[in-house]
Amino acid sequence: MSELEAVPGYVEERVHVGETTLVVEPGELLDAARYLRDELGFNFLSDVTAVDYLGWGSAGVSGYIGTASGRDLNSPMTQGYQVVPLAKPKRFALNYHLLSISEEPRRLRLQAWLDEGEPVPSVIPVWPTADFHEREAFDLMGIAIEGHPNLRRILLDDDWEGHPLRKDYPLGGEPVRFSGEE
């Protein structure tokens, strides 16, 4: 969709498994959101997902990859070679899944890459539904949302320390004790 190139803050766009991902600069996210809603008709924000890529690519993936196409004998991904996934630009990715409720429904993933502590503007002025989603991204992942009217923890206790969904936060829990052992 070359119409996406007119979006403010455009960095790149990719298509994979039938889904289009549009990457924008985090500073211009609000303008991009307004443009997408008003000019391109993405009036529905489905979801805001934050992903932490700390440790991405530290483990190589070897062996057969589980797709029918992965059995190509000439491709380096098979026959036991180690493949390390390509590095990501920054640590966090904030994905906005957009939908246009219209006669021609389309989906789009709007993506912004952030470093630790880099702020991103809240898109509540464009899609009010982002309120709870952004609070969750802040609570569980520690994304700094600027301009959010009510940025508090939503799913965890108010005095919880840390952001559990980050990769450097342990899973927690207890070691399982078996009844036979002491």
Added chain:
Amino acid sequence: MTAIAPRSLTSRRPIYEGTRIPSPIPTVLQTPPDIQATGDVLTVNFGPNHPSTHGVLRLIVDLYGEDVTGVEAVIGYLHTGFEKNMEAKTWWKCVTYPERIDYVSFQNNEYVFVAAVEKLLQLEIPPKATWMRTLLCELNRIHSHLVWLGTSALELGAISMFWYAFREREQILDLFELVTGYRMHTRYFQVGGLAEDIPRGFYPECRRFCDWMPRAIDDYETLLSRNKIWLERTGGLGLLSAEDAIALGQSGPVLRGSGVDWDLRKTQPYLAYHQVDFRVPVYHAGDVYSRYRVHMDEMRESVRIVEQCLDRLEHMDGEPWIADDRKVVLPPRHELHTSMESLIHHFKIVTEGFRVPEGEAYVAIESPRGELGCYVCSDGGPKPWRVKFRAPSFVALEAAATLMKDALIADMIAIVGSLDTVMGEVDR
């Protein structure tokens, strides 16, 4: 601050002019300062343990007499850490987790996760599995609406509805037990198809249920739909216009009760929905009664879809129920005695788990509550890198503040009930 709703999808005049979304915080209704100044505002906590809040929802409500002037929803009392836990399990073991997120429509949750993984794997699913999944998802829709109907009516005082709705619910759970071995949290969907073949004897039982169910829905409608008390308690309450609904990210019966003809089964079909004939109910009053009517009509349509699935499935005996790709799906056990490759594949899939190619995918389906989405990010390994569920109830609670404008305290129960929230998926 309003979003645009295309005229073609909403065909009547708006329910109210402008927007009723509170500001500055869209999800918190705040008492106006002049009422606050009277000193008569009572702040009441509808605590996490309350019989009428459908689970562990906490509402902090400001009351001025019987008028609700301020509402804030506090959630997180059921936060289970699903997403972090799923990052530690292999893809196959992960399928048990999504079921428990929305614990009333569990197979829809299983399906959305499995569909996202299958999208990354680009697997071809055999038709028998597709039709059976459609049938089970629709049975789950009826199950979910029955639980909603029983509990919502119970809270508004129509106590006998609970027993009638749960009578039919037991029949559906019997069907699930017949097919999958367990009543709830069936873990029947597998990446590639179904975990096991459909047992004999299921089709006549399901037919019997489909013959009975429309009469049961007639019973419920006789009790409620033109009942003066029900109409008084649900009519004209909790108004939500189409623009506000889209701006607030609502979907499912809340959106269709506000006049927007949007159902992912028709607009972005998945499974076998483009091959079955069904109607999408849309009501235009935007109040609690409209959402009730949407739920009831959806139950009838689901029965029709189940019958059409049965018509197809009865001719599919002997067909494969899971994909043939041995890199992802376990080989049949009899092959393990004769084929070395099958043994190796079985070993690798069970111990290390199959690998999903690198990438990210977002799949959205129409769960009984609305748009249920699953975002999956894989690094090419045997475990997910990130899984996120877009839960419709989480978003529905954002609309609670808008809906409670000008509500009385008794209306609050009806309004929260009509949002059909399940706290497991709100808190994940």
Added chain:
Amino acid sequence: MALDKPLRAYGLKSERLLMPTKASAFEQEVADLEQKVGLTTLAKAVAWAQTNSMWPDTFGLACCAIEMMSIVGARYDIARFGMEPFRGSPRQADLLIVSGRVAHKMAAPLRQIYDQMLEPKWVIAMGACASSGGMFNNYAVVQSVDKIVPVDIYVPGCPPRPDQLMEGIIRLHEAVKAGVPPAYEIRSVAS
């Protein structure tokens, strides 16, 4: 109550059968114990009254709550045991059926509800999550409800069928009728 040790310590060996025959070993042993320990007729009458009208509190948290609702339904009718009024207020409830996973945020309200109940009170930990944390061995879920409240009966299952829950409830009734004290008298919370 007359006992201060579990029945096992008094010599009870057999388990209650799901469908006991008329003179099953369990019933016989309980009768012998009652004779030996000397439960008074008044204590037995009080225990009989308590078990036949033990009102649960609505503490449904997650999936197990749906199965707990189905035990109120017409098929697995809990009203035949006198337990169909699920009280909204813990002040009026005798039995707390913790059905579902307990998040850390919910631990404080759970303890508060338990404290607001009046003695004698019993707790059933329904399901795997309440009994041990279930499949959620992570930062968010309390690994077993007995870290917060003392538990009388643990019902396994994910979720337990309504009949499994009923088995747990009936075992609780049997234990109360046999004179076993509620859990807060014999145990404190786990560490």
